[in-house]
Amino acid sequence: MPLMPPLPQKRVNESAPFTYTGVDYFGPIFVKSDTGSKKVWVCLYTCLVVRVIHMELMQDMSAEEFLLGFRRFITRWGSPKQINSDNGSQFKLASNTLEEAWNGVTVDSDVQTYMANEGIQWQFIVELAPWMGGFYERLIGIVKRCLRKTIGKLCLTNEQFRTLLAESEAVVNSRPLVYIGDDINSNIILTPAHFLTLNPKTGFPDHNEADSTDPEYLPQISSAKKLLLTWKKGQKHLTMFWKTWRDEYLLSLRERTANKLRSGRILCKTPAKVGDIVLIKDNLPRRSWKIDRICQLVVSRDGQIRSGKVMLPNKKTLNRALNMLYPIECEELNEGLTNSDTEKDTELINDNTSTTRERSQRQAARTAMKKIQEQLES
Numbered sequence: 001m002p003l004m005p006p007l008p009q010k011r012v013n014e015s016a017p018f019t020y021t022g023v024d025y026f027g028p029i030f031v032k033s034d035t036g037s038k039k040v041w042v043c044l045y046t047c048l049v050v051r052v053i054h055m056e057l058m059q060d061m062s063a064e065e066f067l068l069g070f071r072r073f074i075t076r077w078g079s080p081k082q083i084n085s086d087n088g089s090q091f092k093l094a095s096n097t098l099e100e101a102w103n104g105v106t107v108d109s110d111v112q113t114y115m116a117n118e119g120i121q122w123q124f125i126v127e128l129a130p131w132m133g134g135f136y137e138r139l140i141g142i143v144k145r146c147l148r149k150t151i152g153k154l155c156l157t158n159e160q161f162r163t164l165l166a167e168s169e170a171v172v173n174s175r176p177l178v179y180i181g182d183d184i185n186s187n188i189i190l191t192p193a194h195f196l197t198l199n200p201k202t203g204f205p206d207h208n209e210a211d212s213t214d215p216e217y218l219p220q221i222s223s224a225k226k227l228l229l230t231w232k233k234g235q236k237h238l239t240m241f242w243k244t245w246r247d248e249y250l251l252s253l254r255e256r257t258a259n260k261l262r263s264g265r266i267l268c269k270t271p272a273k274v275g276d277i278v279l280i281k282d283n284l285p286r287r288s289w290k291i292d293r294i295c296q297l298v299v300s301r302d303g304q305i306r307s308g309k310v311m312l313p314n315k316k317t318l319n320r321a322l323n324m325l326y327p328i329e330c331e332e333l334n335e336g337l338t339n340s341d342t343e344k345d346t347e348l349i350n351d352n353t354s355t356t357r358e359r360s361q362r363q364a365a366r367t368a369m370k371k372i373q374e375q376l377e378s
Contacts, residue, residue: 002304020048022136052192063093095122129321278325
């Protein structure tokens with residue numbers, strides 16, 4: 001596998017929270033019900049830019065339940081431009097449903113243009129390659145660790161668990177992204193929550209009486225002007241947060257600790273190409289093998305090849321990472337050779353066969369045979 005590519009452009013460009021979103025499920029988790037206990041799941045949304053999260057409690061893994069949660073997410077945080085997820089069946093069905101919803105607007109040409117510009121693009125990662133969705137898998141691990149330490153083996157009710165999810169969401173969103181290098185002793189710590197809701201201290205005007213000698217002091221300021229000053233103050237702080245994100249946080253992303261995927265000790269040195277016969281890694285019964293042919297190689301944005309599409313005997317196409325495909329040595333080696341080259345190779349083989357001689361016996365073997373004979377004679 002090639003080295004990890006650079007961060008995508010949408011990861012390092014300033015954008016509104018949840019413009020580029022990753023979504024994934026984790027669970028199941030048991031909660032109390034009238035009939036005993038039941039399973040529930042949690043759907044986690046995370047922003048690719050500011051790393052903020054939003055969680056929805058799901059009663060099942062159906063596409064209908066996901067669409068209801070997705071509508072609540074859009075109502076609260078707005079419609080995203082792109083959603084990244086794995087290849088869950090509920091995600092694929094929801095993607096098709098959303099595409100039909102966007103394409104079904106045929107009332108007015110202006111509405112069609114707006115929907116085409118504001119439509120949601122759904123991007124799926126390669127099947128069975130969870131490391132390609134690491135930006136949301138990492139946050140799922142953080143949330144699961146928080147829940148495990150909070151509830152342990154307790155079985156909460158549905159509403160208790162929903163409340164705990166909201167509190168866990170607030171805790172994760174308050175984690176520091178980066179320290180401020182110029183003013184390390186300041187009370188301002190850049191967190192994902194700063195981009196969602198401003199600091200409560202900045203959201204209200206000061207109640208302390210100001211000095212009347214101040215030329216900007218306005219004792220009889222109207223409520224409209226107070227709201228305008230409060231809004232301008234909030235925008236000033238938000239601009240400061242984005243400047244810190246750009247100058248400090250983005251620079252810290254260059255310090256990547258890993259640039260290679262974990263792999264086995266034995267790797268194939270020959271690059272993959274279209275037409276290769278490969279064995280697909282899969283959980284199959286013993287003596288069952290899934291052997292297919294590579295029909296297409298997928299080129300990443302940096303020009304490297306990290307996945308390929310294989311065609312099954314039933315004409316179905318699967319998308320797999322290259323480290324999930326094992327090449328089989330069953331190609332015709334004499335495909336590109338001429339007749340004269342083949343005759344020369346045959347002559348060389350015959351000459352080597354005629355001049356072959358037996359390998360001399362090792363000293364250790366001769367010593368062992370000598371001791372065996374001595375033991376037999378005695």
